[in-house]
Amino acid sequence: MSTLLISGGTVVSATGRTRADVLVDGERIVALVEPGSTALGADLASSVDRVVDATDKYVIPGGIDAHTHMELPFGGTQASDTFETGTTAAAWGGTTSIIDFAVQKYGEAVETGLAAWHEKAGGNCAVDYGFHQIIGGVDEQSLKAMETLVDEGITSYKLFMAYPGVFYSDDAQILKAMQKAAELGLMTMMHAENGPAIDVLAEQLYNQGKTGPYFHGIARAWQMEEEATHRAIMLADLTNAPLYVVHVSAKQAVAQLAAARDRGKNVFGETCPQYLYLSLEEQLGAGGEDGFEGAKWVCSTPLRSRAEGHQDAMWAGLRTNDLQMVSTDHCPFCMKDQKELGRGDFRAIPNGIGSIEHRMDLLYQGVVTGELTLERWVELTSTTPARMFGLHGTKGVIAPGADADIVVYDPNGHTSIGYEQTHHMNMDHSAWEGFEIDGHVDVVISRGSVVVSDGAFHGRAGHGKFLKRGLTQYLS
Numbered sequence: 001m002s003t004l005l006i007s008g009g010t011v012v013s014a015t016g017r018t019r020a021d022v023l024v025d026g027e028r029i030v031a032l033v034e035p036g037s038t039a040l041g042a043d044l045a046s047s048v049d050r051v052v053d054a055t056d057k058y059v060i061p062g063g064i065d066a067h068t069h070m071e072l073p074f075g076g077t078q079a080s081d082t083f084e085t086g087t088t089a090a091a092w093g094g095t096t097s098i099i100d101f102a103v104q105k106y107g108e109a110v111e112t113g114l115a116a117w118h119e120k121a122g123g124n125c126a127v128d129y130g131f132h133q134i135i136g137g138v139d140e141q142s143l144k145a146m147e148t149l150v151d152e153g154i155t156s157y158k159l160f161m162a163y164p165g166v167f168y169s170d171d172a173q174i175l176k177a178m179q180k181a182a183e184l185g186l187m188t189m190m191h192a193e194n195g196p197a198i199d200v201l202a203e204q205l206y207n208q209g210k211t212g213p214y215f216h217g218i219a220r221a222w223q224m225e226e227e228a229t230h231r232a233i234m235l236a237d238l239t240n241a242p243l244y245v246v247h248v249s250a251k252q253a254v255a256q257l258a259a260a261r262d263r264g265k266n267v268f269g270e271t272c273p274q275y276l277y278l279s280l281e282e283q284l285g286a287g288g289e290d291g292f293e294g295a296k297w298v299c300s301t302p303l304r305s306r307a308e309g310h311q312d313a314m315w316a317g318l319r320t321n322d323l324q325m326v327s328t329d330h331c332p333f334c335m336k337d338q339k340e341l342g343r344g345d346f347r348a349i350p351n352g353i354g355s356i357e358h359r360m361d362l363l364y365q366g367v368v369t370g371e372l373t374l375e376r377w378v379e380l381t382s383t384t385p386a387r388m389f390g391l392h393g394t395k396g397v398i399a400p401g402a403d404a405d406i407v408v409y410d411p412n413g414h415t416s417i418g419y420e421q422t423h424h425m426n427m428d429h430s431a432w433e434g435f436e437i438d439g440h441v442d443v444v445i446s447r448g449s450v451v452v453s454d455g456a457f458h459g460r461a462g463h464g465k466f467l468k469r470g471l472t473q474y475l476s
């Protein structure tokens with residue numbers, strides 16, 4: 001097995017930072033060594049197979065993106081990143097684990113949907129991957145199938161209060177699934193938007209000739225998110241099921257989460273870079289109310305009004321721990337042939353934004369502007385995802401015994417996000433074009449293998465292993 005020393009850097013964890021060299025043997029971290037220490041030999045650097053110089057740089061645990069949708073069949077098409085292209089882009093951006101959503105479609109057995117996901121991902125990932133299970137049709141059969149998920153290493157599942165006719169569950173179905181989840185120790189992940197009401201609003205707007213992408217945001221009003229978030233919290237409370245609300249974007253939804261947490265409930269929230277930076281006015285409305293440019297940013301929950309202060313509320317929630325995590329909800333679609341499906345009818349625009357490559361960089365800007373500490377950045381992007389989703393000890397920390405998933409991040413570097421040529425996601429555009437990043441992902445190590453260095457990719461599809469996850473270990 002080969003040995004690697006990451007020397008001269010500042011190791012940052014969720015709780016502090018320290019000057020230390022990190023010694024890796026094979027796939028694992030074996031020691032943190034004080035600079036100048038001779039405890040492991042007088043000249044450690046010359047006894048290892050490879051030295052990575054991290055002088056003046058941060059050494060952080062590899063990012064964990066706990067919300068991705070590779071190859072998701074959705075909106076009459078399929079998310080454009082394969083497991084290979086999506087995990088390669090993840091590696092470029094300093095993310096060394098993803099948790100993707102396996103899909104049970106309505107009318108299909110959970111086992112069939114899960115097997116299909118293993119088929120898509122197996123042998124194709126450049127970094128490690130796990131699955132959450134989407135339950136798209138709660139019935140006696142799928143409730144029974146939930147009992148097998150823990151043994152499969154899938155300890156969380158997602159329900160949708162949105163998308164009637166696709167993944168939607170009604171309150172009776174949600175109640176039953178949560179009862180089962182409470183019994184099994186599964187984490188319930190919720191897409192909290194009132195889908196039936198949204199569909200009525202969307203149809204009314206369309207019939208008034210309001211057909212552009214901007215009206216996607218109008219139809220999916222914040223009241224629809226607040227109401228569903230509240231309802232999910234109450235159902236979770238009643239059934240004693242821990243709840244994780246995905247892609248939170250409305251300030252009123254954060255307030256619902258905060259209130260429940262203040263009452264001591266096991267309720268958690270995730271936001272995404274798009275809800276921190278982008279807005280209804282600037283992006284969804286790009287090109288005017290009828291402009292189609294905004295289709296690039298059609299996602300659900302939608303981008304929200306900056307005038308109403310939702311973006312500021314997301315940053316505040318991350319500071320106060322009313323929101324615990326930042327994932328991407330990476331669900332890319334090209335403009336050509338995909339987003340184009342909804343020209344003339346915003347209801348037919350496939351929902352999703354691609355960000356997997358930029359999450360670490362984008363959130364680091366919060367450190368640059370003083371919204372977050374360096375430690376909180378690591379916590380939100382790596383340590384909490386590991387704890388929340390049963391990977392703690394193996395992922396999310398730089399400590400002896402943990403997987404050597406490590407990123408050397410250069411705070412003095414710079415990253416320009418341009419059009420399609422400047423990123424590695426399988427998209428014909430970027431939702432982040434024009435963003436200038438203070439900071440740079442310099443070296444990325446996945447289970448001891450250097451997969452990105454010197455501006456080049458050295459990884460391979462098939463290096464990534466399936467992560468059999470344990471139960472949630474972090475409820476705070």
Ligand code: URP
Nearest residue numbers: 299300301329331351352
């Ligand atoms: O617009 C989104 N979020 N697309 C992915 C599916 C989902 O609801 O997470």
Ligand code: ZN
Nearest residue numbers: 191246247300
């Ligand atoms: Zn969702």
Ligand code: ZN
Nearest residue numbers: 067069329331
């Ligand atoms: Zn999603």
Ligand code: ZN
Nearest residue numbers: 410413440442
């Ligand atoms: Zn650099």
